[in-house]
Amino acid sequence: MAEPVFQPLPTVPDHPSLEEEVLATWERERTFEALREQNRGGPRFSFVDGPVTANRFSLGVHTAWGRTLKDVFQRYKGLRGFDQRYQNGFDCQGLWIEVGVERSLGLNSKREIEEFGLEEFARRCRDVVVRSSEALTRGSIRLGQWMDWGRDYFTFSDTNIEYIWKFLKIVHGRGWLYMGHRATEWCPRCGTSLSQHELSQSGVYQERSDPSLFVRFPLLDFEGQSVVVWTTTPWTLPANVAAAVHPDEEYGRRDNGEWVATKLFPEDTFVERLAGRDLVGRRYRGPFDDLPPGSRVEHRVIPWEDVTMDQGTGIVHIAPGAGGEDFELSRVHDLPVLTPVDEAGRFYDDYGWLHGSTTTEAADQIVGRLGETGFLVEAGLYTHAYPHCWRCDTPLIFRLSDDWFISVEEIRPKLLDENAKVDWVPEYMGKRMDDWLRNMGDWNISRRRYYGLPLPLYPCACGHLNVIGSKTELADRALEGMEQLEELRRPWIDRVPIRCEECGERVERIAEVGDVWLDAGIVPFATLGWENPTWIEEGYATGAARGLTKADLPDHAYWEKWFPADWVSEMREQIRLWFYSQFFMSVALVGRSPYRRVLGYEKMLDEHGREMHASWGNTIPAEDAFAQMGADVMRWQYCAQPPERNLLFGFGPAESIKRELLTLWNSVKFFVEYANIDSFRPSWEALNLEGDLAPLDRWLVERTHAFVRDAEAGYESYLSVDVMRAYQAYVDDLSNWYIRRSRPRFWAGGDAAAFQTLWYALVQMLRVMAPILPFVTDHLWRNLVLDGPSSVHLAGWPDVPEPDRTLLDEVADVRRVVTLAHQARATSGMKLRQPLRRLVVEGASAAQGHAAEIADEVNVKEIEFGVVEAELRVKPNLPVLGPRLGKELRAVQQALQAGEFEELGDGRFRVAGHELEPDDVLVERLGSGVSAVASADGVTVALDTMLDDELVLEGRVRDLIRQVNTLRKESGFHVTDRIVLTLPESDEPLLRWEDRIKSEVLAVEIRVDGDLAVERAT
Ligand SMILES: [Zn+2]
């Protein structure tokens, strides 16, 4: 036997091993390089990658989602001939890296890090980045992501850092940089403050139970009277300096002397009532005046308009050293500020018996002491959402801190204008950005840590703030230490003091490092060579990045070419993080947004809708997913997901996707099997179908063109879910309509038009789906395309004419009628092999020219287009109508039940004074005793279920044909083998259909003798 034209396909694809083979082929043939070469000089598509944090040692399925989307749209643009940069990025500094290293070294505080030594600590942090970036690269390649691996950017490169220095210097020149002294959210474990945008990340607010305390402060000049406050942070009470009341609210005194807001205790009786303003100024004894800090404070009642009347007592305990708003109030009312705890959240020495305890440890002691001293009114528990450190999960506290800020007030209007020009998908995410830009506070850029961008700020005793803008400037002004400066990093940088440009004195750098979002935000400038006079080969590989990447530092002309990005994509959380930081920096530096278009997407949960947590055992490492479902199946899950909803990812959904992928697989397998029998050899030249085609072939061609166009619209709007929907509808039409209706043409052999058409459709489909399913499409492509481009990824996007929508509507109507007819049959319990006399069709007028096809499909003798006599039953669609109609629903429901409604056409009804849309109701049409009726979307069919002798006999013939074909298979006959068929005498009447039986079972002869039997014809 001759070598088959096409490789026969197994029944079920083994995705993981098929993918490994494809990866090896890409590697061997340098397919990605060939694509880049092919597109060089083409139109530009500029994508800028948001850096992935290099602190994990395997790719997570969360990260794989974003990486897939990035890959899909870059691959699509690649098919369309766009020249692209394909630069991947790693985020390499900051707390997340530090915390991992601290844990691995068993270090528990900043003091222990310093004892360990900052040089070695920095080297360990870099090691993490090196190992992590290697692992993430491996995972991404396995996922099928095509990037310019090896030329990645690493945000800890000196170049990246220098660009941020330059930014800070410019910002300082505008007067936006300042040091703020204020109470901020503080992580006692990490020993640093957190910025507003860090608090906005998911997982920060967690349910937690805290003590709920009602505490009385005795008034000094009103014997026996006290004000009662409520607090959930006992540790802040030793820092109390004031009690705030709302000046306009009413307060009442209970007969035991306690003052509270009357609104909050409506049941209580009060012996005296006063407006809050009348309590203002009263002095009281503080709860911990026996400790030195409290003893020095004159505690008093102050007015505050923001006191709310929703919980507590309406009197608020004020501790300016331990609360953000409290601190603001201290400025207004000139209150003393007590700072009770140090960087690690432990009480200072002057807090006596509390000294050295953490805020949590102190809580019990404080409650006990309040009980003893008679300050405690009541103690309980209170469950609320409380902020935790997003890196180490420690509950945050408020603490006074000197932080460096960038003022946002001056630039805010420009930010809003620029954001309005960005095209956000989904649209609501742009609104979220707008809200954030309107409400965000100044940007806190300093962190009291080690492994991060060294802030180039040198405040001099003379009052002048020196800001260094580059390494060259540092060298010019350095007093010493340049020779030991391995990297722009602590501890080395701390050994380089400079001369003050104002007074000439020696100045040291501040100890703080920068917010990591500066690192990622500068990327559109640092990686594209903004204002860099000459191109430097491998010029980005500086500092810690040396030896890790071959990335160039391009020149300014390159930046002009590639900035701004045409498209960026990350999860929604990044609105306040990376989308924000690069946007802010870009508008500050060049007055415009760094991106034109954004695709955001929501969260990933497990397949049951729960958050994925290692401790719950429901996380999925990408390796497991690659091994068990394969990258294509993962990519399908990611791409079929509407971005505005959470993705429920898992092995369950993967199984159903594998089954669904079989439709594509089987369509190709069908083609391969019969084309091999027929030795059909398609040629790439003949890809463009011309000339007269059979109606069904012509339909498939048009249907394919419509699919290409629909998918194109999905890709162009960055909605992979639209491409997936178009694909699913198309594959169904291809397999369950075209192939099923054309089977005999392939069996008979020689129908070149059928082979040619099916090949055309399959090949075009593979090109369209290549960005989403890069492995299976290339695998099949390499089998189907004998003399064309060697890879589907090099084949370009199919260029097709506008499809004939009229023809497509006709067949869509036909398929609708057929589906309804099958439903009607199912309700009547009549199997499809039993021919029936008549089907009446109402609606679906476009299907009229296809009566013969419908008759054949649904196995009836006659199709009639006309009016279906059927009883109409209309029920309310409760999930839709319930919320809308409310109390009115009952009246509508009763009227519908009683048949008191008017049909308005197009599926609309008037009932009890309401006009209902098609979605508002469930419509059912019931046939009479001799017909089965089905109805949907304005089409109704009635199937005549009466049988006569003729129909019964034909039904038996069909049963027989099926039985014989099963026998053929069981006997191991080849699909082309001819047979001799023997029938029992009882089947003799069936011979009225002898020719049909012979042709459908490939029988050369039928004998009537004994039992049913088949044998190979000689
Ligand atoms: Zn922390």
Ligand SMILES: [Zn+2]
């Ligand atoms: Zn100075």
